Amino acid sequence: MMNNLLKKKSNLPDSFAYLPEVRSKFVRDSILEQKPKIREFPAMPRLPIVCGTKSGLPFECLMTDVVSGCLPVDKICYGNCTSSGFWYNQGYDFGKRSLNEFDPVRFRESALALSPDQKWLRQGWASDCSFSQESWIIVVESANILAELAISMVILTKLYALPTKEMLQQLVQAGTEIRVSISALDSAQELARRLSFLHSFRDLGGKAVPYVISSRFSEPALATNQEAILNWIVEHDFIAGENPLRLNSDNRARQFLETDGFWHPKFPDEYWFGRVCHKIPNFLLPPPTHLGPAYTLPFRFASEAIDQEIPGLEGNLPTFEELQAGYESPSKNLFKHATYSMDKDLYLSKTAG
Numbered sequence: 001m002m003n004n005l006l007k008k009k010s011n012l013p014d015s016f017a018y019l020p021e022v023r024s025k026f027v028r029d030s031i032l033e034q035k036p037k038i039r040e041f042p043a044m045p046r047l048p049i050v051c052g053t054k055s056g057l058p059f060e061c062l063m064t065d066v067v068s069g070c071l072p073v074d075k076i077c078y079g080n081c082t083s084s085g086f087w088y089n090q091g092y093d094f095g096k097r098s099l100n101e102f103d104p105v106r107f108r109e110s111a112l113a114l115s116p117d118q119k120w121l122r123q124g125w126a127s128d129c130s131f132s133q134e135s136w137i138i139v140v141e142s143a144n145i146l147a148e149l150a151i152s153m154v155i156l157t158k159l160y161a162l163p164t165k166e167m168l169q170q171l172v173q174a175g176t177e178i179r180v181s182i183s184a185l186d187s188a189q190e191l192a193r194r195l196s197f198l199h200s201f202r203d204l205g206g207k208a209v210p211y212v213i214s215s216r217f218s219e220p221a222l223a224t225n226q227e228a229i230l231n232w233i234v235e236h237d238f239i240a241g242e243n244p245l246r247l248n249s250d251n252r253a254r255q256f257l258e259t260d261g262f263w264h265p266k267f268p269d270e271y272w273f274g275r276v277c278h279k280i281p282n283f284l285l286p287p288p289t290h291l292g293p294a295y296t297l298p299f300r301f302a303s304e305a306i307d308q309e310i311p312g313l314e315g316n317l318p319t320f321e322e323l324q325a326g327y328e329s330p331s332k333n334l335f336k337h338a339t340y341s342m343d344k345d346l347y348l349s350k351t352a353g
């Protein structure tokens, strides 16, 4: 019933079109060259699922991914995924996923050791928690433990597998925020599933947030798709967030982007435009890197949130106009998403049981 509902295409914006030819160009030559070698690498290591810096994670607001690894080398998002590159360099095939180890007692202990002012946790940072029913079971169980400690979970997902309605009801009860990544490159099926899910989760009482992977597209069909998505968000009264796309210099898809972009201040080889959706009032939420310990989202509809205070927001990524005006990062923490210390040995040494 729930799965049928989530597969309905009725939510797809009329002017949206899947562009498989364009999508196939989102690849990096340097990664393609390594493909045969990467496929020989072993599966991703299993990690214990814990929370916060005392357990070896780089941020207090972070818990271990439920799954280690993500998509195969020729399917990584936009051909540009920072965490895949890290794990290839460590000698693992990021596409051979492993379900991480969940011990509820250990997880609770690590949550109890969090700083008392930390009121939310991000579910993972280098994968996606939606790969299987088993992964969703762990998500729900960990969200329930956190809720007992008055901590809410923030999930970022592309919804590879759908949770059951019962799971979603538990996530609603636990105060979970689910951000669903959507983009002009999605297939019609992917986008329909993601938009339908946003409606379904919000209808159940959940905090459902479209999270747009945005850019300034020179390719008219991509620009039309992004416009259709933005119109859909406004029309359906969603609170939204934006994650500007960054492409490395050797990504063939740079041909589809405008030429007035910038090289990222932290990653000089990555091309981007900063935020481009900020003039739309629905875009109220920054990326998780700009959520302070007290963050909570007390609203489910943009119309009730606009002009209200959302506790715990701490700035946002620069806009395109700010970059044009010669923006300089006011603090080194502004790009802390780019300074995640993915030190596997340190993490494993601190979390080994």
Ligand code: SF4
Pocket: 070, 071, 075, 076, 077, 080, 081, 082, 083, 084, 126, 127, 128, 158
């Ligand atoms: S879902 Fe996230 S971790 Fe997985 S390939 Fe895409 S960007 Fe990388």
